[in-house]
Amino acid sequence: MGFKFYTHSTMITREATEQDLAILLEFEQGVVTAERPFNSTLIEGEIHYYDLKHLIQSPEATVIVAEENNEIIASGYALIKKAAKDYYQFKEYAYLGFMYVKPEHRGRGINKVITDELISWSKSKGINEVRLDVYAQNESAIKAYEKAGFEPHLLTMRLKA
Template structure:
């Protein structure tokens, strides 16, 4: 597993893996028309260009055997007004379904945690759907702990999946 920081130069590759990894994992979480709406909003060329030009946001390709199999999006200065102190936010980490269970996500998350710690951040937090027990267990194994509940405020997302857990990991351990 290798992480490679994304840039404007490889925005087309970034858009492709973002759409593929997200839609293959979460297509069934949306009401009619919702997935298309979300992909157009989150992974449009305009949005990705804006994100890649924002010094606060970092995207990484997750590579395995010289193939891009997922991506990570980090916010180095979270916009949410939360009591996490000197924190970064893991906004997105998605791996193609055929690569799940191979330890790739675990290695990617350990590597990104190390990079964030080296940047001087003390904590890493994320939000995960509260019914996604396998993802919650995955994060717990990597040292994340439940912090608080929140709700996903996105149109077209299935109502029963909008409950979220905020989880946090102290990085200086």
């Protein structure tokens, strides 16, 4: 599709393929495990947040992986969504999710590399509004996203009644 590859030492980024699904499903459980401390409403056991095969196949989405020495070490996706309200200045936006870096590779700026690739893909689709969700208590993720240029926008509050 003419998507550029990013090279950093021996690391490249590329679009995921269906051949990557096994490791991506492992990463999905890594995301769930990382988020459990921030969300007491999650059910026990294995949870599937994403339809990864659909995201890989969809022209409205891209799944990017970082690969080093032929090992996938990180992931993220961008999905074009319709704006929820008709009074927004934008009709569509890119939603970023599935941001995961294997624990032994964290702290190297790989999340920012993936985020930059997803933003670049979004812009190539004519999308200028990019959003993501992060738990309010997940301070390290918030700092990483702020470093990538994101700013807090809307905080969802909940009450268990």
